[in-house]
Amino acid sequence: MAVSVRDVAEDAGVSVGTVSNVLNHPAKVSPETVSRVQDSIARLGFVRNDAARQLRAGRSRTIGLVVLDLRNPFFTEVARGAEQRAAERGLSVLVANSDDDPAREDTHLDLFEQQRAFGVLITPVGDDLDRLARMRERGVPSVLVDRESAEGDVASVAVDDDEGGRLAAAHLLEIGRRRLAFVGGPAAIRQVADRLEGARAAVAAQPGATLEVIERPALTVLDGRAAGEAILARQAADRPDAVFAANDLLAVGLLQAFAIMGGARVPEDIALIGYDDIDFAAATVVPLSSIRQPARLIGATAVDLLVEEIESPDTGGSAVRFQPELIVRESTVGR
Template sequence: MTVSVKEVAQRAGVSVGTVSNVLNHPERVSEAARRKVTDAIRDLGFVRNDAARQLRAGRSTTLGLVVLDVRNPFFTDVALGAEDAAAAAGLSVLLGNSDENPERESTYLDLFEEQRVFGVLISPVGDVGERLHRLRERGTPAVLVDRVSADETTSSVSVDDVEGGRVAVEHLIAQGRRRIAYVGGPFAIRQVTDRLEGAQRAIDASPDAALEVLTTHGLTVLEGRRIGEQIAARPAARRPDAVFAANDLLAMGLLQALVMQGRVRVPDDVALIGFDDIDFMTAAVVPISSVRQPSRLIGETAVRLLLAESEDPSVERQRIEFTPELVARASTGVVAEDQRNSGA
């Protein structure tokens, strides 16, 4: 049963206004009165309705963050960065996982709008430009995370995914690989498309190299394993000699399928590189090369842009795009610096 402020006041023998001051302006209340109220709160198990208070004030202290896949450590790190920056500003973060599902994504945006959150950070499945525009018209700023705004009407924080794809495949070509497969999907996700575009640019600059696209239903370990099993089942002459996975979870699944069956050696037969550089890449049975993006910094920067827009809704929209970094490891035939330092 919910305990009201009035019941707390009756138990403490003070006015409702005194209870309100203890909760919101304790410096206005004597020590004796504060003690009576806090004792009553403890005895009755009173929990303040902070959401109602925020609605009365017209301003929430909660940010809404929607990510593509909360199981992906990249998005976990983005959320941690956002949480750190939000906490420094006296805000908290409410996390929603779209699971790469547009309907679920829309449900979270509905919820955040109903809750009148301070602002919205989102790594969208598809095009949410119009929806974010409506949110902004109603006073809720929004920032794209790990995605660039197509019409530049929404601030964004991301890495250059096209450049990352180019760097990944150029690295494979530099290792002598020429039959390269790109594994990723669905292509409604902009990052998947942009990384493929970068891969194709690297292929176009190397006339003797070819690119095969193997489409997945999601960016998960299980989907990577499924594609890996298909590759392993091919005759050796028809296999790619290198694979660029659209993210590290796919790369992990690919490695599991190739290594467990024992018919394909990584990197001898097939070199492998992922994207994101999550922590697990160094712990794999064959440490996996990857394209690193600054996940925590992306989350922190997105909150900073959101705060700026909240202070001044007319502020110029910003597009902050970090440069990805190649991290080469054993899966592409390189002994990486982190492996040397660990004695691997």
């Protein structure tokens, strides 16, 4: 039979209310009484029923984090930042992977709503945020991660991806490259579209420069490798002299293709820059230039905004936008 709070109270010689205070508000109880109750808890093997407590409170202490692709180290770092900040606030984070699939995203949101999650942090698959609005009305607020709300009605924390795309293309132009290619996709992902628009703006401002778009179905290493193989299948004169990849995983795949197939040296023949500045960008065979996003800070800030949403629900959606940073390594400037 499970040990109850009443059993602990009888063993420790205190009231049920005192045991409750030790569990939830220990500062209200003398240190000697706290120690006696904790000894009884340990001796009897009492385990508190958080599910019942959360049901009475109306929400759990768990935050749901829904990301597009957990294989991407960028989202892993976002999760680490969210977990650290949540722990500081007495919360926990449960990570779910939508895998760019709207149906999977809906399934995860259903689960978090059914479990009365503290709230949801989400990088949504598409632009339709009606589901999040309905969840908020039912008491489960949300914060967009690495995305902004077009209407400004959902709290968000993101990076200025237009500026990041402009920084990447401007760097390639500054080192003398003129035949640029953008590798990314799918175009429905807002971050990809924004990075492309930023690159287009930089290229449009440089006379004689061109920008080719090579769209891939996903933002993976394998998709980057396929794009690299397609580039190398062309005649040398028809290849771009620089490539801007929509994320570092694509850039790593491109770099693998160029190294395995040969025929194109990085950066001598094709300069290459990625996006996110994930940990191993600096450790590739040719260290990768990239546009850095503060991934852990994004995750931590999202938790702060979620708590703010709960404490001040009538303030509207707060928006935090970080600025990206150009990180230059050997894949664009050589040694």
